[in-house]
Amino acid sequence: MINKNIIYNKNCIKGMLDLPDNSVQMILTDPPYLVNYKDRSGRSVANDMASNSDWLIPAFNEMYRVLENNRYAVVFYGWNEVDKFVNAWRKAGFRIIGHFVFYKKYASNARTVKKHMEYRHECAYLLAKGYPQSCEVLPSVMGWNYTGNEFHPTQKPVDLLLKLINAFCPTGGIVLDPFMGSASTALACIQSEIFDYLGYELDNNYFNIAMSRINEKSNKLRQVVSQESPKHKVIKPHYKYNLQNKKPESKNRRLPPPANDDYFINRARKMQGVQNG
Template identity: 50%
Template sequence: MTNSNPINDLILGDNLAVMATMPDHHVDFILTDPPYLVNYIDRSQRSIKNDINADWLMPTFNEMYRVLKPDSLMVSFYGWTKIDLFFAAWKAAGFRVVGHIVFPKRYASSAGFLAYQHESAFLLAKGHPEKPVKPLGDVGNWYYSGNKLHPTQKPISALTPFIQSFTPENGLVLDPFAGSGSTCEAAKLCGRQYIGIEIDRQYFDLAKARLDSLSSREIIAA
């Protein structure tokens, strides 16, 4: 494949193949929500591709590290039942763990030994990024997105603070597991550039329509 410099784009395809076309050090920040490796199927029988096998973990995080600028950050959600696999992949790629973010929910997503009422993400560094003057708290805001567009749709307001804090104005945000485009919408609302990659045409089409319909009024108000 040839090198390309996509900006403000949603790309339908396998993120490994798409990132392989990107130059080194292309993006300012990665905010992503990979499959949690739990074979999740929601009440409407919607599922998530690559939510069973973990073969993609190491190669994909290696590519994410390569396309991220030096001294930059990534926020990655993760499935806590497979934390050992996620940790191994992040560290093997070269990321340093520099923060852990918890998003308490007012509702439980599921119940077992506990009622599962939080989401979590790690803040990972490539190199030694500059620290913000006013660091964000590591307990994030969460509201129920309704999951109308995607079975694990992340709420926009949970994402925007991290984009604002960790991406320069007009900087480029990458989400290689874009789903319904929540990270891309959040980046657009924050006045940042974005690249989203999604393998499933159904979610890709929804994300595309969602971003196309985002009005400039909403972008200015955010």
């Protein structure tokens, strides 16, 4: 057993050494791109220097070890240092099985690119440990909702991360993010109510921001639950495994709105009218 729904304020390579083999069901992460990135307000990311890529191979070696056999990893990366990332993935044992492009409606603050073109996309590779079973098929090109980067200079949209988790993590699985940043991966898991998370964040400031965002999200969910009528409680979706297409499918048992006493009285009258013919 490992601790879950927790973020550690420590180096992820050292942290993952404490995890057993084959202990998480998906990896979703956005590591430093090795591009010396700074946003418009001057914020940067730790270990993002192009001259410092020594952490890549040991980090992905550990990710491969702790990921269950026949599972997926989705890794964002810097396109101009892609050779270093691909080398680290293959040395660890990952197979490259897919590639995503996320198009933006705005240009990122990438100074080196702006000399020649506007940077209006993000990229991620779909990796596999072993040979995972078929999953939900996603388009290779998807949209990107602007986050405003309020909490982190390379902040990812929670809704997009949740879409990736739903597609590539088994229901109830643990999603590992070794470069947690401001906790967008964790928020996606919390929002889903069916996935757990585990992560590491080296930077003290971003770690504190991550904790604040998680606490705020958890408090909002608790308020929603406490405001539900005890008589007409909204029931969480239940999932079953579809043997035909080998996908989990939702059996949503939510009561139709407004689902109050008048609703049930009116429905009973309608049913009585049908019976009386």
